[in-house]
Amino acid sequence: MENGHGAVRQLRYLPAIGSPYGVEAIDFAALRAMDTHRRRVLLQRPDFHVFALVGSGSGTHEADFHSYRLAEGSAVWIRPGMVHRWSDIDACDGPLVLFRPGFLPGFTAAEATAPACWHLDQQRLSLALLAAEHLGREHETAAHTPRLASPALLSHLLAALLLRALPDTPAATDATRPTSRYTDVFRAYRTAVERHFTDWHHVSDYAQALGYDVRTLTRATRATAGTGAKTFLDQRILLEAKRLLAHTDLPVTGCARRLGFRDVGNFTTFFRRQTATPPAAWRAAYGAAHSQTPSTTG
Structure with missing residues (x-):
């Protein structure tokens, strides 16, 4: 970058x-x-x-x-x-x-x-x-x-x-509070995602590498992070896609390749499914908005 x-x-x-x-x-x-x-x-x-x-x-x-x-x-x-x-x-x-x-x-x-x-x-x-x-x-x-x-x-x-x-979180009941096992499983999954998200785009890849089944990773991620394992992985890939589109001059094909998509069409489909906008259009919109004074939220 x-x-x-x-x-x-x-x-x-x-x-x-x-x-x-x-x-x-x-x-x-x-x-x-x-x-x-x-x-x-x-x-x-x-x-x-x-x-x-x-x-x-x-x-x-x-x-x-x-x-x-x-x-x-x-x-x-x-x-x-x-x-x-x-x-x-x-x-x-x-x-x-x-x-x-x-x-x-x-x-x-x-x-x-x-x-x-x-x-x-x-x-x-x-x-x-x-x-x-x-x-x-x-x-x-x-x-x-x-x-x-x-x-x-x-x-x-x-x-x-x-x-x-740390910010407050909704009080967990005994039925929904993450167990230490789920915390450990999620931590291992999160670490693996950070290392391999540009190469592995399927939860099954991580399940095989970590020695868990997909259902276990999904339960652990949902219990700890509040979302499914596939959504967690997709959000990480999407975040990096946005970073590349916003902060580099890489063409869309280059961004796709950097993120492990062999075909730019697959990358475009993924990005559009996540944002309802094609990557090139998102980049143009971000550039136009960023050239103006940003609004504040939070």
Whole structure:
């Protein structure tokens, strides 16, 4: 995604000096100070997580074709591979935590279904900010006093922060609450989809590779993510298709090939079935809309 009319900057995780543990705690003020050329307002695609809390102020943020208005209490979670930009954070203050994908091994599947942006009420925001402050102080200690550093402690504090800030979900009954087995199955499926969605377009491919049957993958995905395994897979392929169409100059045939469709007609049929619009028409409409001031939602 480094070429094209909407070139996307690829961001690699490069920890600051004294931050070798796979996590780094900064804030919006530090981000602005480091980014004197305002590259933050351009499209970017990190290979790491970014979690942010807006403790005060307001602004806007864009992630994967959605624009969000930021205000006190906003939580933002940018996952690896998301195409996003900090449209306007000049007046935002609060913590930002950058961390590698593997820094939270075994974390619950809840983060897979959390949105890119949501809002915390005042009580939950206060608790989340306290958790972020604790993480920040331990990170600073680790950076300045390595003998006191504890990657495990940093990992636990990050997990506590995320669990404190995750959006509410409807109360699950004993009959609908995902079991740990379903959580593990979904986590394995989600990881496999992320690795192979450009090659494997059928749930049966994943079932065979993971040693489950299709029905098990479907039940686990529905119990954990609220959608079927096939829909989950199709949504991942569609998201990448939109990213390619919006942010590169690849022809539709090139996008189809990049996503593992041997025939452009099959890709067009897939895209039209998901969006009710052919890929070329969707690209044209996105380009026209994006040239204007985007509206905000969220």
